[in-house]
Amino acid sequence: MKVDVLLGLQWGDEGKGKIVDVLAPRYDVVARFQGGPNAGHTLEFDGIKHVLHQIPSGIFRPKTKNIIGNGVVLDPIIFKSEIEKLSQFNLEVKSNLFISKKATLIVPTHRLLDQAYESAKGDNKIGSTLKGIGPSYQDKIGRQGLRVGDILSPNFIEKFKKLTHIHTEILDKYDITYNWSELEKSFFDAVSFLKEFNLVDSEYFINREIKNGSSILAEGAQGSLLDIDFGSYPFVTSSNTVTAGACTGLGVAPRHIGEVYGIFKAYSTRVGSGPFPTELLNEDGERLRKAGNEFGSTTGRPRRCGWIDLPSLKYSIMINGVSQLLMMKADVLNIFPEIKICTHYQLSNGKTSEEMPYELVNEKIIPVYTTLKGWETSLTNISENQMPIELTQYISFLENELSVPITLISTGPDRKQTIHR
Numbered sequence: 343m344k345v346d347v348l349l350g351l352q353w354g355d356e357g358k359g360k361i362v363d364v365l366a367p368r369y370d371v372v373a374r375f376q377g378g379p380n381a382g383h384t385l386e387f388d389g390i391k392h393v394l395h396q397i398p399s400g401i402f403r404p405k406t407k408n409i410i411g412n413g414v415v416l417d418p419i420i421f422k423s424e425i426e427k428l429s430q431f432n433l434e435v436k437s438n439l440f441i442s443k444k445a446t447l448i449v450p451t452h453r454l455l456d457q458a459y460e461s462a463k464g465d466n467k468i469g470s471t472l473k474g475i476g477p478s479y480q481d482k483i484g485r486q487g488l489r490v491g492d493i494l495s496p497n498f499i500e501k502f503k504k505l506t507h508i509h510t511e512i513l514d515k516y517d518i519t520y521n522w523s524e525l526e527k528s529f530f531d532a533v534s535f536l537k538e539f540n541l542v543d544s545e546y547f548i549n550r551e552i553k554n555g556s557s558i559l560a561e562g563a564q565g566s567l568l569d570i571d572f573g574s575y576p577f578v579t580s581s582n583t584v585t586a587g588a589c590t591g592l593g594v595a596p597r598h599i600g601e602v603y604g605i606f607k608a609y610s611t612r613v614g615s616g617p618f619p620t621e622l623l624n625e626d627g628e629r630l631r632k633a634g635n636e637f638g639s640t641t642g643r644p645r646r647c648g649w650i651d652l653p654s655l656k657y658s659i660m661i662n663g664v665s666q667l668l669m670m671k672a673d674v675l676n677i678f679p680e681i682k683i684c685t686h687y688q689l690s691n692g693k694t695s696e697e698m699p700y701e702l703v704n705e706k707i708i709p710v711y712t713t714l715k716g717w718e719t720s721l722t723n724i725s726e727n728q729m730p731i732e733l734t735q736y737i738s739f740l741e742n743e744l745s746v747p748i749t750l751i752s753t754g755p756d757r758k759q760t761i762h763r
């Protein structure tokens with residue numbers, strides 16, 4: 343069978359965790375293909391909210407195997423604490439979780455370097471989650487990184503010391519204080535813990551599953567507008583968050599890709615710095631933040647909020663080859679008598695455009711809006727045929743503009759608050 347891909351079309355936090363959990367019973371395998379503990383994927387059911395960072399969001403479904411792919415950067419310390427948090431829920435984590443030996447390791451100095459580089463940037467800071475993502479991907483690309491498979495090597499300690507020595511020499515030039523022996527101890531404790539898990543050649547694993555006819559869902563992290571190549575560079579993350587990233591991050595050939603589920607909020611949010619054309623720095627922005635509880639799942643930072651942005655969504659749909667759209671958090675718009683949709687950008691040269699300009703950071707973009715009437719009613723527990731007419735009109739407008747069907751509407755954080763169309 344084909345590998346379906348689910349990924350965010352905006353700046354992350356679209357609701358990927360919820361939907362992977364909702365769709366997981368249809369899949370034999372769920373596989374994370376990039377990112378690391380910068381991600382915070384929230385799942386909610388039976389009145390409990392879970393936030394996963396590195397563990398795939400299929401973990402609560404007992405029949406689903408979960409893979410952490412080679413494209414992921416894995417922090418063993420955070421991995422250990424995530425697994426410990428899950429221990430109270432009687433999951434078969436040890437038998438249901440498989441970790442690629444080729445996944446890159448985040449070592450404690452990566453986090454320190456992240457801090458050092460960010461503070462040196464001053465006002466131009468990226469707004470990183472400071473989990474060591476950029477520095478660990480730098481080492482991977484610079485061909486000096488450590489990988490999960492290395493922890494099985496007899497000279498792992500030596501390799502670790504060699505890499506962290508390079509890092510501490512850099513850190514000496516910055517004003518960063520740390521307790522090295524403590525960091526080292528918690529790292530090696532976590533590495534021993536990690537050794538107890540299934541460390542696999544995940545590219546063989548996944549291709550065997552494909553050959554055997556298993557259904558596979560690739561779970562993206564972050565969002566397309568944070569992609570290292572196509573996002574609002576340099577205000578991006580350090581991996582390919584787009585569909586192509588699922589191929590390189592799992593070892594899956596492009597011809598094996600099936601459906602591409604593009605997930606988006608009914609409005610827009612962004613956490614961290616960088617351009618955000620439809621950002622609302624007014625009362626409406628505050629109302630979105632409050633109604634949507636828009637605070638980061640990983641860092642708790644308030645998320646910047648704004649109206650939906652069609653030029654950027656069209657861009658993401660194009661880059662990813664999205665075949666189905668999933669619209670999240672429709673309920674957050676319940677309170678608005680009018681809902682705005684950005685259809686074009688007006689650029690500083692006076693021209694309007696439906697495309698994302700190369701220069702996003704220094705260009706002053708003015709969004710051009712169409713206004714639709716809001717539904718101003720609760721969407722809690724409604725079915726598709728109970729949807730208010732204004733919501734149906736909003737969906738039709740988006741489908742018409744984006745030329746891709748919206749096959750799922752989410753009306754609340756719980757698993758059950760989901761309308762399949």
Ligand code: GDP
Nearest residue numbers: 355356357358359383384639671752753754755
């Ligand atoms: P992810 O990173 O894409 O998995 O998304 P996050 O978990 O970081 O952020 C999404 C937030 O919205 C979480 O707090 C979810 O519980 C919540 N959420 C998901 N879907 C809905 C929805 O349809 N309505 C509301 N109100 N909240 C939702």
Ligand code: IMO
Nearest residue numbers: 354355380381382469470471563564579613614
């Ligand atoms: P999920 O998977 C939202 C943002 C950070 C920062 C930039 C770079 O939960 O959607 P990094 O830590 O990667 O160096 O940060 O990217 N960012 C996210 N924003 N959701 C995420 O993940 C994010 N992961 C990173 O805020 O602006």
Ligand code: MG
Nearest residue numbers: 355382383639
């Ligand atoms: Mg998140």
